[in-house]
Amino acid sequence: MQIKQILLVDDDEDELDIFKEALGNVNIPLNCLYAQNPETAIQILSDVAPDYMFVDLNMPRINGLQFMAQDKVKICFQKTASILYTNGADEAVCAKAKQLGALACIKKPDSIEKLTKVLDTLINKDISELRSDFKTY
Numbered sequence: 417m418q419i420k421q422i423l424l425v426d427d428d429e430d431e432l433d434i435f436k437e438a439l440g441n442v443n444i445p446l447n448c449l450y451a452q453n454p455e456t457a458i459q460i461l462s463d464v465a466p467d468y469m470f471v472d473l474n475m476p477r478i479n480g481l482q483f484m485a486q487d488k489v490k491i492c493f494q495k496t497a498s499i500l501y502t503n504g505a506d507e508a509v510c511a512k513a514k515q516l517g518a519l520a521c522i523k524k525p526d527s528i529e530k531l532t533k534v535l536d537t538l539i540n541k542d543i544s545e546l547r548s549d550f551k552t553y
Contacts, residue, residue: 419445420539421464425457426472438531442539454483465495473502473509484516493517497543510552519546522553
């Protein structure tokens with residue numbers, strides 16, 4: 417089985433620890449890359465086309481929606497399943513994320529078990545299925 421490449425774009429390093437722990441519970445081979453800001457994410461995206469990119473909404477300088485709207489990032493959406501991953505996921509934010517090309521919107525769960533379940537559901541779906549069925553988790 418091919419190793420899935422995951423990119424987490426989030427300014428909170430503690431979130432990386434939580435995310436990686438949850439990914440460790442998903443039963444498929446994964447490699448998680450991390451960008452603490454959108455600028456670093458763009459550098460990574462110039463070298464790597466991850467299978468999944470999880471983008472936090474609330475980041476300094478450029479928020480997750482502004483990041484997703486950049487042309488350099490939009491190009492990646494053809495190969496990468498982009499998912500908004502945030503505490504502030506209301507209907508309007510999720511609708512905007514979908515309009516920009518996100519395939520799902522995740523409200524950061526309050527436990528690693530819940531996050532594991534959501535990640536397992538998303539990562540085990542075929543990307544074409546995600547493209548046709550936007551969901552908020």
